[in-house]
Amino acid sequence: MSDATVIAPGGPRRFVGKYRIDGILGEGAMGRVYAGQDPDIDRPVAIKTIHQHLIDAAGSQEWLDRFGREARAAGRVLHQNLVTIFDFLQEDGVPYLVMERIRSITLEDRRASPEPLPLEEVHAIMSQILAGLGCIHAAGIVHRDIKPANVMLTDDGTVKLTDFGIARLTAMEATGAGMAGTPSYMAPEQLMGTEVDARADIYATGVVLYELLTGQKPYKGGGVEALFEAVRNGRMTCPSELVPTLPPALDDIVLKAMNVDREKRFADAREMREALAAVLPRADHTGLIDVAPAPRSAVAQGGPMTATMLSRMSAQTLYKIEQHLTSNIGPMGKIIARRAAASATSTEEMVEAVLREFTNEGERENMRKMIERALSDVSTSASSTPTAFPEDSLAAITDLLKPQLGPIARVLVRQVARKASSLDDLVRQVAENVTEGPERERFLKAAMSALSR
Known part of the structure; x- marks a missing residue:
């Protein structure tokens, strides 16, 4: 299974080793976390992996070593105040870390x-x-x-x-x-x-x-x-x-x-x-x-929560910015890029957050142009999302999904909303992340009822 794998509604189930993949829990600059199931004992799990472009890129061994350290470090200990690691495996050259899934x-x-x-x-x-x-x-x-x-x-x-x-x-x-x-x-x-x-x-x-x-x-x-x-x-x-x-x-x-x-x-x-x-x-x-x-x-008095750039931009975009900063100022470039993305809610805010780290005016202007080019696709896709579906409909679906997925529900709904063809399609795709059976049926019924009001 590669980074490009898509979990399609109603499509065939995907597997990593023995573990069934049910959907995506979250995604960041380093990798993606899937919702999965251990079929042997019918236990829900979270499956973490690294983005394919990081594995393919120059210096990929650093990422693979880091991922392996996480598996060895967390796997050596068992304590109620630590997320438990169940398994570590590789498939088609891609490493996967299987851990407990918690709300x-x-x-x-x-x-x-x-x-x-x-x-x-x-x-x-x-x-x-x-x-x-x-x-x-x-x-x-x-x-x-x-x-x-x-x-x-x-x-x-x-x-x-x-x-x-x-x-x-x-x-x-x-x-x-x-x-x-x-x-x-x-x-x-x-x-x-x-x-x-x-x-x-x-x-x-x-x-x-x-x-x-x-x-x-x-x-x-x-x-x-x-x-x-x-x-x-x-x-x-x-x-x-x-x-x-x-x-x-x-x-x-x-x-x-x-x-x-x-x-x-x-x-x-x-x-x-x-x-x-x-x-x-x-x-x-x-x-x-x-x-x-x-x-x-x-988060937002009287209105919907505002996503940061870290949750809105693609991993590839963030990686591009990190690489450019790193080539100019060294390893701190990655930290600066992620910190700016995690605090900014718009491309303008992110650009200004990064530029605060530079004092030379020429460097600032070059950096501004580079980041704006890299972020142009983010602002376009992000600005189109609110007009695709009514914000109150997205909020209603998110509220119904939170008991199942927790805070990640909001991110998931907005990610799916960018690609869904209709509200019905959005609900059906989101429902794939709810445990199959009565819980999923209750979610579908409640979501359709809320949207029909």
Whole structure:
């Protein structure tokens, strides 16, 4: 099965090894995640793979090695706060990672709420993040990319860490393999590309805690170089200065976790977890939380949610921009491109976000022209989507699909809407992503009823 495979409504089932492919859960710059089924035990699974163009491109071994690391890293551990890996296989030269399929939102989604998270919820989330980290650290693994987007919050309140794509198996290979991670969450030693250990994950967890407590990152923009300098200096505003109602003891925990000198950070995840338990209230005796999706008003008051460029552009377009930036400024180009795509909701916003990283006027103008050319197909297809079908119809279908697929429902509906020939066709295609049987029938009936009003 290749990257070009299309799951057609009513068409023959596709298989990867023994696993049946039922539809697409999501897609990003690196690859695609399918909804699948293990026929041996009738278990739903998620199947992650790499885009074919990355496998075919020069330097593809880097992507394949990264994918293999994710399989080995996550597959070596089993813990309730980690996404479980079931299988790793290759077919026609394409690798596939089979993992548990969960209904969840990300911590990034949850953090979008305009109201601050209750301290009980902050405690429950952080406690479970640290429990998961304690497990992988004990197995000799450094995650290296702890951030809200890689923290999943399930329907029953369990927190699960995911995306071990840049993890390093410290017991098997060197950790000083260059800079990898997301700059805003990277420890000073990680930013400088030197050797890292589990305390780099402690630092990143401290950044996540800071965000949950204050609603903002400890170090603000100004370009990548400015961020590097701020992190190296370690000067930040304490959480209680931004939110006076916070216990002052939380400042000590955040500052210790994010200390520039890793020798002065918490020695391990358990120590940080115990420190938080002494300060923050608990939600209940189980430590689990009632995770609610961010309210609609958190995203767009009185209107539909606005997709970022990361969800709207093709993987090929993002890859083209990444490659151009990388050829001009080095490995940081990929990070800059993805960060701009994840924050921008229009081509203009994305262009400006990238250009902020350049000071030379000539370079800025050349970069502007290149990005605008690469994004021209995105703006054309995106602008045609709202006029194809009424926005209230798309919203109604999305709301009915959310109980089945979670937050990815909105992305899926809009992707299908760009190609569907009618609303009936849209509903039928979307329904292919609902478990076959009574659930799918209920969805179809409810969707047709909603659209006929």
